[in-house]
Amino acid sequence: MADHKNETHGYYTGDIHNQFVVEHHDPKSKKVIWKTFWILLLITIFEVGIAFAPIAHDVLVAIFIILTIVKAYFIIAFFMHLKHEEKSFGYTIIVPFILIVYFIGMLITEGNYISMMGGLFN
Amino acid sequence: MAAEATVKQEAQSASMWKGGKSPFNVSWGKMMMWFFLVSDAFTFSTLILAYGTMRHRFAEVWPKANDVFTHFPFYDGHIPLAYVALMTFILIMSSVTMVLAVDAGHRRDNNGVALWMILTIVGGFMFLGSQAWEWYHFIHGTPAGAYVMPNGDVYKVAENAYHLHHLNPPNDALVSPLHQVVSDKAVIADIKSKAEHIHGANLTRNEYGHPLFADFFFFITGFHGFHVFSGVIINIIIFLNVIAGVYKRRGHYEHIEKTGLYWHFVDLVWVFVFTFFYLV
Structure with a gap:
C-alpha cells in the first residue's frame, strides 16, 4: 500500500473505508519521546519534594494544579501526538473542556456553600 | 505573493472538504478514538468533581492523604507519597514504551513493535499489582x-x-x-x-477519617484501575496480532497508534488522580 503515496504526507490504505493514514515519521522522534519522559519524571519528583516544604497550603495547591496541567500538556501534545495533528482537530478535542473548568467553578463553590450552611441532609 | 498563497490555501481547503478524506487529515479510526477519549475524560472529570465538591463540603474533617498512604514495600515505617510516586513512574515508563512501539510501527519494524508492546504490558501489570497492594493496605488499615x-x-x-x-x-x-x-x-x-x-476502610467505615474519602478512593482509583486492566487486555490482543504478523501484512501499524492513544489517556487520568487524591 505504501506505493499509493499521497502528494502531501501519508497514504491510502485502500480498505473499504478508504482510510487515510498520516505518516509523521521524524528521525528526531525518539529524542522528543525521551525528553518528554524526563520532563514528566522531573515534575513528579519536584511535586513530591515540595509537598512537605513549608509553603502556604493554598500556594502549594496552586503550584500542583499548574504542574498537573503542564504534565497533561506534555502527554497530550507529544505522547498522544496532538501537537502534530491539524490545529482544527486539536481545538475540537481541547475546547469542550472549557465546560469542565466552568463546572469546577460551580461545584467547588457549591461544596463550600453547603459546608457553610452546615450541611444539607443533617 | 500573499494573494497567491491565499488562493492556493483556499484551493487546498476546498479539496479537503469535498469528500473522500478527513478534513482533519486524520483517519476515522483515530478520530473516533479521540472522541471516545473526550467522552471518557468527561466521565473522569465528573467523578473527580464530585470528589472535589464533597471534599470542600467536609473540608475541616477531610483526612490528610499523608496520614493515609504511608506504606512502602519491605519497609516498616512511614514514607508518605513515595509509593504512589513509584506507581506514577511505572505508568509514565509504560507510556514511554508504548510511544516507542508506535515509533517502531512508523518504521515498519515488526520486532521492535513486539518488543515495546510486551514491555508496555509488563508495565501495565506492574501498575495493577501496585494498585492491588495499595488497596490491600487501605482496606486492612493499621x-x-x-x-x-x-x-x-x-x-x-x-x-x-x-x-x-x-x-x-x-x-x-x-x-x-x-x-x-x-x-x-x-x-x-x-x-x-x-x-x-x-x-481499615470499606464503603461505610473508614479508620482514616470521613467515609466519603474511602468511597471516592475506591470508586475513582477502581474506575481508573479498570481502565488500566482493559488497556492491558487490549495491548495483549494487539501484541498477539503483531507477532502473528497481521499489521506487517496490512502494511501499516495504525492499530498500535489507536491503542497507544488509549494507553496514554490512562496515564493522563492518573496524573490528575495523583494530584487530587494524593498531593493536595
Whole structure:
C-alpha cells in the first residue's frame, strides 16, 4: 500500500473505508519521546519534594494544579501526538473542556456553600 | 505573493472538504478514538468533581492523604507519597514504551513493535499489582486502628496522625475529626467506651477519617484501575496480532497508534488522580 503515496504526507490504505493514514515519521522522534519522559519524571519528583516544604497550603495547591496541567500538556501534545495533528482537530478535542473548568467553578463553590450552611441532609 | 498563497490555501481547503478524506487529515479510526477519549475524560472529570465538591463540603474533617498512604514495600515505617510516586513512574515508563512501539510501527519494524508492546504490558501489570497492594493496605488499615462514635465521628490514634507528630502527643492520645489532639484520660476513656474500634476502610467505615474519602478512593482509583486492566487486555490482543504478523501484512501499524492513544489517556487520568487524591 505504501506505493499509493499521497502528494502531501501519508497514504491510502485502500480498505473499504478508504482510510487515510498520516505518516509523521521524524528521525528526531525518539529524542522528543525521551525528553518528554524526563520532563514528566522531573515534575513528579519536584511535586513530591515540595509537598512537605513549608509553603502556604493554598500556594502549594496552586503550584500542583499548574504542574498537573503542564504534565497533561506534555502527554497530550507529544505522547498522544496532538501537537502534530491539524490545529482544527486539536481545538475540537481541547475546547469542550472549557465546560469542565466552568463546572469546577460551580461545584467547588457549591461544596463550600453547603459546608457553610452546615450541611444539607443533617 | 500573499494573494497567491491565499488562493492556493483556499484551493487546498476546498479539496479537503469535498469528500473522500478527513478534513482533519486524520483517519476515522483515530478520530473516533479521540472522541471516545473526550467522552471518557468527561466521565473522569465528573467523578473527580464530585470528589472535589464533597471534599470542600467536609473540608475541616477531610483526612490528610499523608496520614493515609504511608506504606512502602519491605519497609516498616512511614514514607508518605513515595509509593504512589513509584506507581506514577511505572505508568509514565509504560507510556514511554508504548510511544516507542508506535515509533517502531512508523518504521515498519515488526520486532521492535513486539518488543515495546510486551514491555508496555509488563508495565501495565506492574501498575495493577501496585494498585492491588495499595488497596490491600487501605482496606486492612493499621494495627492501632481508630474509634468510630455512634454519630460517625472518627477518632484516630495519635500515632497514625503523622501530620501532628511535631506536637509530640502522648502515646494513648486520640485525634478528633477536626485534627485536634485529645489527651485528657477521662475523655479518652469515655470515647473508647462509646465508640467502635475499627481497622481499615470499606464503603461505610473508614479508620482514616470521613467515609466519603474511602468511597471516592475506591470508586475513582477502581474506575481508573479498570481502565488500566482493559488497556492491558487490549495491548495483549494487539501484541498477539503483531507477532502473528497481521499489521506487517496490512502494511501499516495504525492499530498500535489507536491503542497507544488509549494507553496514554490512562496515564493522563492518573496524573490528575495523583494530584487530587494524593498531593493536595
